[in-house]
Amino acid sequence: MQLDGKTPSGPLQNKWDKYRFETKLVNPANKRKYSIIVVGTGLAGASASASLAELGYDVKAFCIQDSPRRAHSIAAQGGINAAKNYPNDGDSIWRLFYDTVKGGDFRAREANVYRLAQVSNNIIDQCVAQGVPFAREYGGMLANRSFGGAQVSRTFYARGQTGQQLLLGAYGALSRQIGAGKVQMFTRRELVDIVIVQDKARGIIVRNLITGEMERYAADAVVLATGGYGTVFYLSTNADSCNVGAAFKAYKKGALFANPCFTQIHPTCIPHTSDYQAKLTLMSESLRNDGRVWVPKDPTDSRRPNQIPEEDRSYFLEEKYPSFGNLVPRDVASRNAKEQCDAGRGVGPTGYAVYLDFADAIKRDGQDVIRRKYGNLFDMYQNITDDNPYETPMMIYPASHYTMGGLWVDYELQTTIPGLFSLGESNFSDHGANRLGASALMQGLADGYFVIPYTIGPYLATNGVSEVTADHQAFHDAAQKATEQDQKLLAINGNQTVREIHVKLGKIMVENVGMARNAAGLKQAIEEIKSLREEFWQDVKVPGTASDYNLSLQKAGRLADFLEFAEVMALDALERDESCGCHLREEHQTEENEAKRDDDNYCHVAAWEYDGYGNTPKFHKEPLVFENVELTQRSYK
Amino acid sequence: MTTTGEHTINITLKVWRQKGPQDKGRFETIPVQNVETHESFLEMLDQVNEKLTHEGKDPIAFDNDCREGICGMCGCVVDGIAHGPQKAMTLCQLHMRKFNDGDVIAIEPWRARAFKVIKDLMVDRSPLDKIIQAGGYVSVNTGSPQDANALPVPMEVAEKAMDAAACIGCGACVAACPNASAMLFVSAKVSQLALLPQGQPEAAQRAIAMVNTMDDLLFGNCSNHRVCEAVCPKEISIVNIARLNREFMKAGFASEAV
Numbered sequence: 080m081q082l083d084g085k086t087p088s089g090p091l092q093n094k095w096d097k098y099r100f101e102t103k104l105v106n107p108a109n110k111r112k113y114s115i116i117v118v119g120t121g122l123a124g125a126s127a128s129a130s131l132a133e134l135g136y137d138v139k140a141f142c143i144q145d146s147p148r149r150a151h152s153i154a155a156q157g158g159i160n161a162a163k164n165y166p167n168d169g170d171s172i173w174r175l176f177y178d179t180v181k182g183g184d185f186r187a188r189e190a191n192v193y194r195l196a197q198v199s200n201n202i203i204d205q206c207v208a209q210g211v212p213f214a215r216e217y218g219g220m221l222a223n224r225s226f227g228g229a230q231v232s233r234t235f236y237a238r239g240q241t242g243q244q245l246l247l248g249a250y251g252a253l254s255r256q257i258g259a260g261k262v263q264m265f266t267r268r269e270l271v272d273i274v275i276v277q278d279k280a281r282g283i284i285v286r287n288l289i290t291g292e293m294e295r296y297a298a299d300a301v302v303l304a305t306g307g308y309g310t311v312f313y314l315s316t317n318a319d320s321c322n323v324g325a326a327f328k329a330y331k332k333g334a335l336f337a338n339p340c341f342t343q344i345h346p347t348c349i350p351h352t353s354d355y356q357a358k359l360t361l362m363s364e365s366l367r368n369d370g371r372v373w374v375p376k377d378p379t380d381s382r383r384p385n386q387i388p389e390e391d392r393s394y395f396l397e398e399k400y401p402s403f404g405n406l407v408p409r410d411v412a413s414r415n416a417k418e419q420c421d422a423g424r425g426v427g428p429t430g431y432a433v434y435l436d437f438a439d440a441i442k443r444d445g446q447d448v449i450r451r452k453y454g455n456l457f458d459m460y461q462n463i464t465d466d467n468p469y470e471t472p473m474m475i476y477p478a479s480h481y482t483m484g485g486l487w488v489d490y491e492l493q494t495t496i497p498g499l500f501s502l503g504e505s506n507f508s509d510h511g512a513n514r515l516g517a518s519a520l521m522q523g524l525a526d527g528y529f530v531i532p533y534t535i536g537p538y539l540a541t542n543g544v545s546e547v548t549a550d551h552q553a554f555h556d557a558a559q560k561a562t563e564q565d566q567k568l569l570a571i572n573g574n575q576t577v578r579e580i581h582v583k584l585g586k587i588m589v590e591n592v593g594m595a596r597n598a599a600g601l602k603q604a605i606e607e608i609k610s611l612r613e614e615f616w617q618d619v620k621v622p623g624t625a626s627d628y629n630l631s632l633q634k635a636g637r638l639a640d641f642l643e644f645a646e647v648m649a650l651d652a653l654e655r656d657e658s659c660g661c662h663l664r665e666e667h668q669t670e671e672n673e674a675k676r677d678d679d680n681y682c683h684v685a686a687w688e689y690d691g692y693g694n695t696p697k698f699h700k701e702p703l704v705f706e707n708v709e710l711t712q713r714s715y716k
Numbered sequence: 717m718t719t720t721g722e723h724t725i726n727i728t729l730k731v732w733r734q735k736g737p738q739d740k741g742r743f744e745t746i747p748v749q750n751v752e753t754h755e756s757f758l759e760m761l762d763q764v765n766e767k768l769t770h771e772g773k774d775p776i777a778f779d780n781d782c783r784e785g786i787c788g789m790c791g792c793v794v795d796g797i798a799h800g801p802q803k804a805m806t807l808c809q810l811h812m813r814k815f816n817d818g819d820v821i822a823i824e825p826w827r828a829r830a831f832k833v834i835k836d837l838m839v840d841r842s843p844l845d846k847i848i849q850a851g852g853y854v855s856v857n858t859g860s861p862q863d864a865n866a867l868p869v870p871m872e873v874a875e876k877a878m879d880a881a882a883c884i885g886c887g888a889c890v891a892a893c894p895n896a897s898a899m900l901f902v903s904a905k906v907s908q909l910a911l912l913p914q915g916q917p918e919a920a921q922r923a924i925a926m927v928n929t930m931d932d933l934l935f936g937n938c939s940n941h942r943v944c945e946a947v948c949p950k951e952i953s954i955v956n957i958a959r960l961n962r963e964f965m966k967a968g969f970a971s972e973a974v
Contacts, residue, residue, distance in 0.1 A: 145841060146845050151787070205858060212875075214878075215874040219868025221865055254848045266842065318781040357756075357759050357762055462809060465754070628838070
C-alpha cells in the first residue's frame, strides 16, 4: 500500500490556501442531502458536529456519556496555545509551528502542523465570541502565560479549567444545532463497529448502553473523534469510559493505525498507592515551576522527608540538567523519576514516587504567595492523599496521560478507508513523538472547527449521496457479529473479573511498553499479552445479560480490544529501533540519557494494517520530508 | 502493592436498587468489609461491584467518568446529602476517611420529577441538556468572529462570568431542592452570558426561553431554600439566581422576545 499524505504542493505558508482553493465545493443547496455521523463529543467531535451542521449538513452525533458536555476534554487544566503574539514577545505562526515540530522530535508532518499553527488564532477568536471566560488583564485584554517550558507566552487559559470552558463553548454551539434540529444527538451509545460497503465507510453499529440493543445508523461519511488509548495502561489520568474501541474497530476494518507506541507519560501525578485504585489524578505541571524534585540518596533511608538533611538528598533533575533543572520536558522528567525508583530510591508505600518539595519556595515567597499560585492544587492533593503539602513534600509519579499515536490520516484527516475521517486525539497527525503542553486543546478544536468542515467536502462532492441504508445486509452482519461477541463473553463464566485482567494488562504495559523500552522487554511483553488474551477468553467472568445496562459486558468488549491493540503497540515500539520524543529505547540514548534519534532509518510514520486475528499486522511507512526545518538534537542541559 | 491494614473500616451500605424506570425500587443492605480509608467513595463502590461480580450478581449501576470532579457525571445522595457530607466536592472526590468504622451509609439516586431513574443510582439528566438547547449559548457560527481582543472585558466581569461558568451540570442542585428546581443551573448559564458583552444581543430571548423550558420539563420553582448552593460542588452562588430573576423580568419588557 502506498501511503499518500496528500500534502498540497508549493510553499508551506500557501498550502492550506491552495488546498481550499483547488478542492471541489459542495453546493450549499445540496449540503442538506448529505448525512454525516460524528462519533464523540469532546473538543474535536462537538466542534465538528456544530460546524458541519451550521454549513447545512445533516449530522448525527454520538457520545458514550449521558451528555455531550462530559467528554474527557473537560479535564484539561492548563490552557490552549495560539500564535496571537498579544504579549509582543516574538511569537508567530512560524514559531508555533517550529516549536510543535521540534517538540514532537521531528516525527510529524510539516504541512499538517503548519496548518494547525495557522488556524490556532481563529480558535481563540471563535471561543471568545462564544462567551468562553478566558482570563483577562485589568485593561480587559486577554491574559497569556508561558506553559510547559515555552519561551513565549502563548497560552490562553480559564483558571485551571480551560478544557472545561472550551468544551462547554463547543457544547453550546452543538446544543444550538440540536435545538435547531440540525444535529440529532444520541447519548449513552458506544461504537461497536464501522460498516463498510463497497470499500467506503457507510455507517456504524452502536450499543445502546441502557437497553443493550445494537442500533444501526447509515450516513454518507463517518467522523471518529473518540480520543486516545491511554487506559491501555489500566491506571491513567483518563476518564473511566476512555477506550480504544472506535479507533480499533476502524483498524480492524482496514484503516491503518499510526505510531501506536507514541504515548505521553505525565510526570506530576498523584502516585499509585493500592490495588483498589481506579485512576491516577494529574496535577498541573506548573507545580514544577516552584517545586523541587528529590529522593533520599540512601535507598534504605526511612526517615520522614522533613528529617532528611540537605546533604542526604538527591535533587536529581537539578543535578543532571543544571540549566533547565526541574523544568525539563515531560518525558525527561518522567523517565528520570522512574530511573530513581527502579534504582530503589523511590519513596512512599510502594517505592514508586519521588518528592516534590515546596519548602524552599515557601521560605522564599511565603505561604500566601504559594497558596495564591497553587492553592487549588494543594487542596486537591490534600483531599486525595490526606497529606498537607504546605508542611510535607508532595509525592508524585508519572502516569499515562495522552497518546500521540492514532488512526493514520492524510492532510484531509481521512483514514485509509474512504469516507472515514478521524479528528483530535484519535488521529496521529500533529504531535509527532511528543506533545507540547496546551497543544491538545488546540488540535482538537482546529480539526473540528476549521479543518474538517473544508476537507470533508471534496469526498462528499466526489462520491455523491449514498443509497445505502441501515437495512443493508452489511449492517445486519456487523450487528450480528457484535451480538455474537457479547454472547461469547457472557458464556465464558470464568473466575476473573474484567478489571482483574485489565490490571494485569496494565502491569505488562507499564513495565515493558511504558517510559523506557528495550527489545528484550518488548518481545517478552508481546508473548505475555498473547497469553493474557488467551486467559481472558477462557477465564473472564461477565454476569448479567446483553439486553440491559451491563457495565461488565461493555468493559469486557473494551478490554478485548485493548488485549489485541496492546500487541500492536508493543510491536510498533519494537520496530522503531531508535529513541525519539516520548519513545525511549534504552539501546539508543546519548551519553546524557537523552533520546537518540536515527533520522536515516526512522524518519517516517509507522502505519500498521490489520491482517486477521492473532496475525502480525502488516507494516507500512510514510516517509517524513522536512523542507522547512532542520532536524536537530534536543538538549536540556 | 501494599495494604496498610491499619487504615481499614467496615461499613454497611443501604443502596437503592431499581431495575428500571418502571420498577418500584428498594434499599438493599450490603455489608462491606476492609474498606481502605484512602479509597474514594466510588472506589469503594467498585470494590463492592467486584465482589458482586464474583458472586455472579448484578453490580450496582452508578454514573461516573472523569473521577476528578470536573465532568459532572457522578452524583448520588449519600446520607441525605447530594454528593455526600463533604462541602464543595463531587461524590468522586469524597474519600472514605470521612467515615467511621461501623457506619451505616444510605445511597440514593438524585430524586426529582424531571429526572427519571434509569437503573439503581443512574438517572436521566437529559432535561438539563434540553434547557441549554433552548438558548444557553451565543449564536455565533464557526468562522465569523472578529479578533478576540477587539472586545475588551473588564477582569472583574470575566471573573464573575467564570464563577458562573464553573457549573458542571451534575444536577445536585435539583436533587437537593425541595421543589426540584433547576434555578441554580439555569441561572449559572444565564449569568455567565448576561455578564459578558458577547451574550447581550440574545439576553432577553435566552432568559425567557430557558426559564420556560425549565418549567415545561417539570422542574419546580425557586422558593429561596438555598440548599442548592449548599450542595453545589462548584460553589455556584445564588447571587446568580437573583441575576436570572432580573434578566427574566427585564426580558418581559422586551416585547419581541416574549
